Amino acid sequence: MAAAIETKKLTKSYKSRSLGKINVVDNLDLTVEEGEIFGFLGPNGAGKTTTIKMLLGIIYPTSGEGFVLGREIGDMDVHKVISYLPERPYYYEHMTGMELLKFYGALFGISDRNKFQGLLEKVNLHRDMTKTISQYSKGMQQRIGLAQSLINDPKLLFLDEPTGGLDPIAHREIRDLILGFREEGRTVFISSHELSEVELICDRVAIINRGIIERQGKLTELLKGGRIEIIVDGVSEAFLNDMKMHDARVRAVPDGFLLDVPEDADPNGVIDAVRSQKGRIVSIVPRKKRLEDLFVEAVSVKPFTQKNTPEPVGEAK
Numbered sequence: 466m467a468a469a470i471e472t473k474k475l476t477k478s479y480k481s482r483s484l485g486k487i488n489v490v491d492n493l494d495l496t497v498e499e500g501e502i503f504g505f506l507g508p509n510g511a512g513k514t515t516t517i518k519m520l521l522g523i524i525y526p527t528s529g530e531g532f533v534l535g536r537e538i539g540d541m542d543v544h545k546v547i548s549y550l551p552e553r554p555y556y557y558e559h560m561t562g563m564e565l566l567k568f569y570g571a572l573f574g575i576s577d578r579n580k581f582q583g584l585l586e587k588v589n590l591h592r593d594m595t596k597t598i599s600q601y602s603k604g605m606q607q608r609i610g611l612a613q614s615l616i617n618d619p620k621l622l623f624l625d626e627p628t629g630g631l632d633p634i635a636h637r638e639i640r641d642l643i644l645g646f647r648e649e650g651r652t653v654f655i656s657s658h659e660l661s662e663v664e665l666i667c668d669r670v671a672i673i674n675r676g677i678i679e680r681q682g683k684l685t686e687l688l689k690g691g692r693i694e695i696i697v698d699g700v701s702e703a704f705l706n707d708m709k710m711h712d713a714r715v716r717a718v719p720d721g722f723l724l725d726v727p728e729d730a731d732p733n734g735v736i737d738a739v740r741s742q743k744g745r746i747v748s749i750v751p752r753k754k755r756l757e758d759l760f761v762e763a764v765s766v767k768p769f770t771q772k773n774t775p776e777p778v779g780e781a782k
Contacts, residue, residue: 470520470531470532470652471496471532474492474528475492475530477490477516477676489512490515502655503667506672517654561596562585562601573616593605607639621652624643628640629659660755679764688759692728693752696724
């Protein structure tokens with residue numbers, strides 16, 4: 466499958482009076498395949514927004530190279546087939562949804578009212594055509610933003626925090642729209658802190674921390690390595706110490722002790738050991754590894770040893 470986005474050692478540096486050169490994005494190797502939903506994750510100041518701005522050609526890399534839909538980043542022709550919905554888009558609030566789409570459609574030389582009507586129906590705003598943007602809820606504003614992002618029928622969409630601050634119903638509406646984009650053959654690049662949403666909709670993810678990719682790959686592969694939680698009672702301290710020696714996490718709970726063991730461990734062996742000393746099995750619960758677990762593991766794995774500072778305001782998030 467062809468790559469919708471590919472970067473090779475992409476780097477963005479800034480100069481600091483106190484620390485000298487700072488690599489905000491450092492030798493970034495990133496691959497996003499066509500037709501997938503890709504999650505780009507990281508803590509605040511990790512370099513996510515700086516990376517997106519380089520991919521969009523808003524700012525230029527210090528070194529390295531990047532390609533969007535086969536064209537080198539900075540190629541203005543690629544803007545005809547991509548779109549970007551920022552986290553906090555600004556709208557002319559006196560306009561209705563139809564007027565907004567007409568306004569932005571004019572930038573592409575598009576004046577087809579039927580197309581705009583179809584976009585409003587697609588995002589379920591066709592019943593609110595007389596309302597101005599100032600009368601829209603947060604969820605409605607996100608939906609009109611998605612409609613706007615589809616005006617030029619893009620092959621690749623960049624979405625920055627598309628579900629941030631929304632209620633559960635609006636979350637689901639936006640999620641279903643994004644899943645629909647994939648069914649239409651579009652590639653979606655999402656930057657988000659909503660890890661549970663990303664886990665539900667993304668095919669692959671990358672986690673960036675201090676400008677460096679710490680994890681990248683298919684979620685099904687990255688989330689291997691779950692745990693099994695076994696609550697036991699009536700066991701000896703020696704048994705608990707032995708479990709700790711065999712990669713089990715042990716902590717006291719109201720019903721006894723919780724043994725947190727790797728999913729590839731033999732739970733039958735633990736059960737037999739508990740029964741052999743006349744202990745009691747209270748419960749056994751398999752626990753799948755979550756994206757939140759992977760995220761915390763990735764951003765905590767490496768001590769802060771390089772000279773670096775948070776990115777300049779407005780350049781990284």
